[in-house]
Amino acid sequence: MAVTDLHPHLRAEHIEQMSAFGHRLGIAQGEYLLRSGEKAHSLFVILEGTVGIFDDTTQERITTHQPTEFTGNMTALSDRRFEYNAVALTDVVVLQVPQLRLKELISQTQELSELLLRTFLVRRVSEVENKYGSxxxxxxxxxxxxxxxxxxxxxxxxxxxxxxxxxxxxxxxxxxxxxxxxxxxxxxxxxxxxxxxxxxxEEIAAELGLSSLQDASVFDVVVVGAGPAGLAASVYAASEGLQVATIDALGPGGQAGTSSKIENYLGFPLGISGSELASQAYLQAQKFGCHISIPHEVKSLRFEGNVFQLSLASGHTLKSSTVIAATGAAYRKLSFPNLAMYEGRGVYYAATPMELQLVRGKEVIIVGGGNSAGQAAVFLSAHSSKVHLVIRGHDLRNSMSSYLIRRLEHDPNVTLYTHTEVTALAGDGYLAQVELTDRLSQQKTWKDISNLFLFLGAQPCSAWLRSMTCLDEKGFVVTGRDLTQDTLARYQWPLQRLPQSLETCVPGLFAVGDMRSGSVKRVASAVGEGSMAVSQVHAFLTA
Structure with a gap:
């Protein structure tokens, strides 16, 4: 990584532009510009002197900023705590840009916005590679x-x-x-x-500044869920000037965030990991002023006082004129009484570098015939001694993209088991054995394998909407033309117009992505629905 990527120099016209959003400040040698743990911290442009960035734990100097360079990383646009100390190595003169003014700067100046965000992303990669601020x-x-x-x-x-x-x-x-x-x-x-x-x-999230909720009487839209659909909605809504809050029960990415590599997403010929895609969308939403708060679980939703009121597990209540539901779907679990004791102890629902730490060099079993299972098999095959891919059907053609099927067919480290299912788990506190049963012959085989990855179908995460809106027989949210006249009458649809295509049987409540009945369970489709929902929110708000 080039040093110039980490430390670009601002031109004179850049500094002049930024001066309108900040103020000059003199700081004596040895004084702190930023301390580890601070929230809502400023960005500093060094005009005179030298500033050092130090790891607070090891006191190691990470980098040095010279005149016309600037401080900051991806936390600059959020309420996260700053991870480092910024210290004046000499007497310095700086241009201090407070966080709120920095957000205004980014929204108003295209060239500077691109320069700052590109630098923040590159610095984040460097921090990850070097484990700074851990x-x-x-x-x-x-x-x-x-x-x-x-x-x-x-x-x-x-x-x-x-x-x-x-x-x-x-x-x-x-x-x-x-x-x-x-x-x-x-x-x-x-x-x-x-x-x-x-x-x-929740305790750690609060300490890191991830779960702060922005005070607002009523948001224009609250997006529930930060997967591809929710993040797309957040980006488009915020970029169009709506006051947006986005919440998620765990973190950005959703089910797609567990994919080690998505190779058929438009614009990424080399592929992109679900985590990386979510990270960039997360930053993009913040760039436009979206307030993202994690982790927050919605316990219930009601329409009261002419606004939607979302009751959170934390005890907080969010109010909004509209709501976009994007909580997605979770993988179905096996119906074994001892499954829970093995979750995180040999049973996993994602194949990311985190799980790889635990299974590297070992045999693994993957259950599922969809793209997520195929991506996991390709990823784990490169790092495991053997991958056993188990499906109930007779082949993969009806459920998996052909490019993944070809990869697996030519991978000698992957063995496909058709007409097979997992029928039992065993182990003393940690998974040690998995029983496979051939559904045609009923022959049972115990495998001494302690790593099982489950990618089984999809169960919509819609329980928080059950008392509010119409769900189909599988729990997916029904929208648009799929809402019959009888259904609209039963839920007392109050308007003369019919629901918009992504609108539920409650006016102003929209559903997008994997949780929506009839949706195509693909990342690109989820992104499309998330962005399209914003135009429908606009139509609702301006009606």
């Missing part, structure tokens, strides 16, 4: 709470270093010396040296 996570690989925290960190692009207590006896002894018992793990140590014992995801 949170420390101590816990056993067999602990479900550890897996949950790792999943949360990965989805939200939070830098972390995981110390597996099953492999690192020294760390376990150190924790014991500090009086931390096994029952108090996992332990999380943040960049500003706070220690959390057995923390919840």
């Amino acid at each position: 949170i420390k996570l101590f816990g056993s690989r067999y602990c479900p709470a550890v897996f949950r925290l790792k999943e949360f960190f990965s989805k939200n692009h939070v830098q972390y270093v995981w110390v597996d207590l099953e492999k690192d006896a020294t760390s376990e002894r150190i924790l014991q010396e500090f009086g931390v018992g096994v029952e108090e793990t996992p332990v999380v140590i943040t960049n500003d040296h706070k220690i959390f014992k057995t923390p919840s995801v």
Whole structure:
């Protein structure tokens, strides 16, 4: 990575433009411009002198900024806490641009916007590669709470270093010396040296500044779900000047975020991972002023006082003129009584670099015949000793894209089992064996394999809407022309016009993506629906 990509120099006209959004400030040598842990921090353009960026934990100097360079990374547009310390190495003169003014600058100046955002993304890649500003996570690989925290960190692009207590006896002894018992793990140590014992995801999110909710009497639109459909809706709504809040129960990306590589998405001939696509869309939405808050689960939705009111599990209530439901679908679970004890302990629902840490070099079983299963098989085949792909049908042609089928057919490390299903799991606290049954011969075979990946169908995440709007027999939300006159009458549709194509039987409530009845379960389709819903929101608001 070129140094100039990390430290571009602003031209004189750039600095003049930015001056309208900030003010000059003199800072003495040794004083801090930014401290690790600060929220809503400013961007600084160095006009005179030198500024150093330091890792707060190791005190290592990460980089140095010279005149006409600027501070900042992807956290500059969010409420996340800053991960580093910025210190004046000499007496300096800087141009300070507060966060709110920075957002205005980005929305109004195209060339500067592109330069800043490109630099923020490149710096983020550098931080990931070098593990700068990492949170420390101590816990056993067999602990479900550890897996949950790792999943949360990965989805939200939070830098972390995981110390597996099953492999690192020294760390376990150190924790014991500090009086931390096994029952108090996992332990999380943040960049500003706070220690959390057995923390919840919500507790860590609040500490990192991810879950702050923007005060607003009534939003124009609240987007529930930050998968491809929800993020597309967020980007388009915010870019068109609507006041938008987007919430998600775990992190951006949705089901697509678990894909190691999407190769048939328009505009990416080399493919793009679901995580990377979500990360860039997340930043893009913030660029236009969308307020994204994570993790928040909607417990119920009601229409009261001429606005939608969303009751969150945290106890907060959001109010909005319209709502776009984009909570997607989850993979179906096997109906085994002992399944839950193996989740995160050998049973996984995603194949990302996080899961790869646990299965590298080992045999794996993948269950499912869709694209997600195929992408997982291609990804894991390059790192596992053997991949066993299990499907109930007789081939993959009706459920998987042909480019993935060709890859798997020519991969000697992948074995396909047709007419087969998983019928039992075994293991003492951690998955150790998987039973496969041939559905034609009923022959049962036990495999001594401790890693099982499940990509089984889709169950819509629509429980929070059940009392509010019409769902089909499988729980998907019914919209547009699929709403019959009888249904509209039963739900007391109050308008003379019919619902728009993505509108539910409740005016102003829209459903997009995988949770919508009749939708095409593909990333591109979800993005299209998310963007199209915004035009329908506009039509509703201006009617």
